[in-house]
Amino acid sequence: MTTWKLLASYWSFEPWMILICTVLILGYLVLDNLRISRAFLIFSTGVLLLLLSTSSPLNILGRNYLFSASMILHIILLLVIPLILLIGISPGIINKLSNFLPSLKVFNILGKPVVAWILGVGTMWIWHAPNLHNYLLRNDYLQFTQILLFITVGLIFWLPVFSPMESRRLSPLPSTLYLSSACLSCTVLGILITFANAGLYREYLNPVDTLGILNFLRNDLCITPSVDQQIGGLTMWVPGCLIYLVASMITIARWYREPEENSGYRLHDAGYRMNDTNTI
Amino acid sequence: MSRIPLVPENVEPLPSIGESEGLLSWVGSIDHKQIGIMYIIATLVYFLIGGLEAILMRIQLAHPNSSFISPEIFNQLFTMHGTTMIFFVVMPFLIGVGVYLVPLMIGARDMAFPRLNALSFWLFLFGGLLLYYSFFTQSGAPDVGWFAYAPLSEKPFSLNNGPTYWAIGLLASGIGSIASGLNNIVTILTLRTPGMTMRRLPLFVWMILVTSFLLIFVIPIITAAFFMLLLDRLFEANFFNPASGGSAILYQHFFWGFGHPEVYILVLPAFGIISEVIPVFSRKPIFGYEFVAASTVAIGLLSLGVWAHHMFAVGLGNVTNAYFSLASMLIAIPTGVKVLNWVATMWNGKLRFYNPMLFAVAFIIEFVIGGLTGVAVASVPIDWQATDSYFVVAHLHYALFGGSLFAIFAGVYYWFPKITGRMLSECLGRWHFWLTVIGFNFTFLIQHILGLVGMPRRVYTYPDMPYWGTMNLISTIGALILGISVLIFVWNVIVSLRNGDPAGDNPWNAWTLEWATTSPPPVFNFDRVPPVRGRRPLWDLAHPDMPDEK
Amino acid sequence: MEKLGGVFNASSPEMTAMAGLTLYMIAIAVVIFVIIAASVTYIIIRYRKRSGDESEPYQDFGSTTVEIIWTVIPTIIVAILFFLTVKTMYAVDPPKGDREPDIVIIGHQWWWELYYPKSRVLTANELHIPVGEKWLARLESVDVIHDFWVPELFRKIDLVPGHPNYIWLVTGKPGIYLGACAEFCGLQHANMRIRVIAETRDEFDAWQLGQLKIPTTPTDGEAAKGAELFQDRACMNCHYISGTAAAARIGPSLTHFSTRQTIGAGVLENTPENLKGWLLNPNAYKPGSLMPNMKLSDLEADQIVAYLEALK
């Protein structure tokens, strides 16, 4: 048994997952009247990533053996994929979609910064409340809902910053605050998990070794429960925050690309004359 | 966001500089320029004291097993030296310069809250005085190092009142810093003159803004820790005393959770100064304004998540160490971007080497060394050797002296004409510059080696190991040279205040708004603010044919 | 020509690894520094303002491609460095599993207590260890935070009260290595020194046997009087001597004291004269040392010296 073998095996492609992904991609194509645009490519990368991440060993490991694996999966589902999808959705799509799906209007309310922030960060917190997390692990049928919920919440969370509708976006400085405050809460949760005593998540302490790889994980990779929990906490903390950081860098970059509005000055004369100096 | 550059608060006339109302016009002043000047003077005094402490230490360490200073005194000296230089010299100086310049640079009359501004200053000043008062108590000054690790700073191990004075003094000045941080944020966000949009802010103001955000978010961390320490010391609480269930490591998390962002609080405004000086003396706009500004934000955010790299030897486990090592190394990237942008700004310029520029260029060189050794100690196994050794001492001095302090000197030479209306003597300035560079590198370059061969920091004496004596002697000689250079600087300031050449409004032919008014500026800063249509309003005025923004 | 110590004299596999990384890092740093310094120097010379030329240079505002290039390159360097860091870190400090410590190092203000759990040997300030064997050390502190640092052999590790730490001790070649406390721990932090004595297995076993046998308490002469004094004059309230009533562990254990090389955690050579001076007034050699001045008379001091020197 090697790490490589571990990663190579234990892929499980759920039919319903494949179904959803195909529907998403085809739906997008239809709405975009079968144009292969750049946006479409980005969007489909997101969808593909969704399919891969949920079918990869991460999923099985996360559900049965390693808290850290499930944490990595959560970060991907909650922060990475929605971001890619959102960037991949062009305003045109939204307009078309909202024509025969008026219910989409609900996103306008959910997309309000305060709501979105509470939803996004709240999910992160509630989902990792030990008891709930343990409960979810014991109930496989919740897997589907969980993935769906993460993607939706993720989309909502990113809306105020990356909404396809420029008009609905926060201006860069507020969105930097929006993101860094989210990063802060992520950090706090990460700190709590990292420095808490091992066994915060009982299910991972001594898992049922259905695949017979526990020995390998514990002894060859030296991932003891405490190490596992630390990796989990730190994953949510450092890479999690790096995603927020990169996002706010993107917003700032976008901001600098916009042309500077010249607040009420006549541009043609640069002369220093009484009439266009504001005397205090 | 209101753009009207009016401060509704000061309906009554502010006392102005030079008005002969005596001391009261200063003590009672809420004018940002006077407060800024008071900040600068106070920090200069603290700087001389802190420097004296350093020189005494270096003399003691000049040769092995020396008995020039008793261990009690030595421990007090390095504690006070560190605390003074960080909390009462570099930080307040940069805040002070900010207080003086921010309103001028954004074309405002004053800070948004002039009285709050005065409060910050007096809190800082008296915090420092309280700390230094401890020297005159019979128990003596604090002697637990500038980060006062518990449980050493706890009652059973420090029965004297030193640490109590330390905590209370820093609490006071810390609250002052939060206040000025808030004040700066509101000022920058609301009092910009029409046309001075966020994307046209002078980079110095950008850096002050980010620094202010760091101030208001990290100083509460240490404030909480100080309160806990005081509760432990005064009311037998159990936060940090393992003997009664407390945690010694918790204190370290709190301290460095503040302490590392603090490093960037100390160095970001310095970056700002450099980003103002280099373009002006290269006669070119800063290369990649956007990237310098954005990388500042990146540094600010990253700096919040790297503190545990000060704790690699504490035994947090390899996983934690690895993550913090990564996060710490990442900071090197935006910082490197800045350095390269400064170099690129000079490229193709027409460089004028007046003293501000000399210090700015020296800053780049010295700071690069500090940055590279910083990446080194961010690597866990290297840190397992380097930490708490003289290597770290050298590293932090290259960051804070070669970095912050060189920039501060650049700033002083650059803005002294604006503040006083007189130029500093170029000739004395050269002497000051060269002696500083030589002395600084003599003192600290060798200390990297000292650390690598195994000399721990904070020792009042050391055994006669191969070359230790020689290397320490070299370092001490350097320190003495530095001392002389500082005296020359002080002399230069005194002489130039008396009879330096009159400066005129814009001696350097610079481009930011503060140079559009008289030197020293009038009470209300501007009788008229030039129109702002780009990042360099005065350039646009001078070259209507080729404005920065078409 | 004496050799430099520390990383320049790495004497254990772990230290060789760390020193290697350190020197590698220094090399990278030097290269980067030279590149920047050289370009700055070139710019200073090439682009300084020529006298008489008052014109403004070409105003250029930056270039995104350039910025991207010099963001990516450092990122790559950092990535490489981080990989090496993690690799070395795990090489130096592999997980200890459920192994029991071979030695317990306990920090006191300002000396080191050393306990060998397997053989129950209790000693101080001089760590004997067989060359080449991989030992697990457990580090504790009874008062403040100390830091165990032997630059030529081992990584630094803090001795944190209430938070025991573990490190691996491996020595490469026999010899005496000096170390010190690296975390400021109070007044005499500077004089909290430790020496590691790496010796072959046989030498080590011999030493250990010597430590294990209970020293014979002298029955006549100065030494005997000294032994009594040791009981009467409150020495036994702090010190431990196996086979006697002295069982306290506040100060260093003095069993087989005469086999030690130094007094007061490395302050003095262990000679009768020095020992006498130390007994008469410890603070003269180690100001603030927690060992009080017992106000011994000259004679009493001689007698106690005789006794301690007899503890072979």
Place this chain on the structure above:
Amino acid sequence: MANNKMLVSFFIASESIFFLMLILAYVNFHGDVIDGPTAENSLNPVKTGIFSIFLFASSFTIWLAGKSIKKKDHAMLCVWLLATIILGAIFIFGQGMEWASLIGREITISRNVFATTFFTLTGFHGFHVCVGLIMLSILLGLTIAGDFKGPRSDGIECVSIYWHFVDGVWVVVFSVIYLWAFL
């Protein structure tokens, strides 16, 4: 946004970090206590819960105070401010009783880590409530003296931002100390 409100908002942002640290300290030691007082065996969730309701209610009344100043309803402004002060005072009284009963049972800040963190956390929150009460009383005094004719007043708005914050902190503190222990 007016300068003053912006200042207060950033100020409470800074304050929340301060409280976050106190809370983290409490959480860090939670469960470390082997013997001696803990939240479970020495606190009274029901009583404190009831008193907390008064504090939460005061958030509502100060919101109404804000409403009435917009409506230029001077009389109601006085009433709501007074109501807020009374509700806040009742809460502080409750806290005082909690502390008194603890100290009566020799549970002081120096007893163990639970006591230390508990008293520090609730103490600093109580201090903030008291400061709020003082500011509110000043406002009330000024109102009675005829100030604040409306329709806007930075004074009232800033103090109510602060007051809501003090409330919000208590929501967290109460859940961390009481709900965590008893649910």
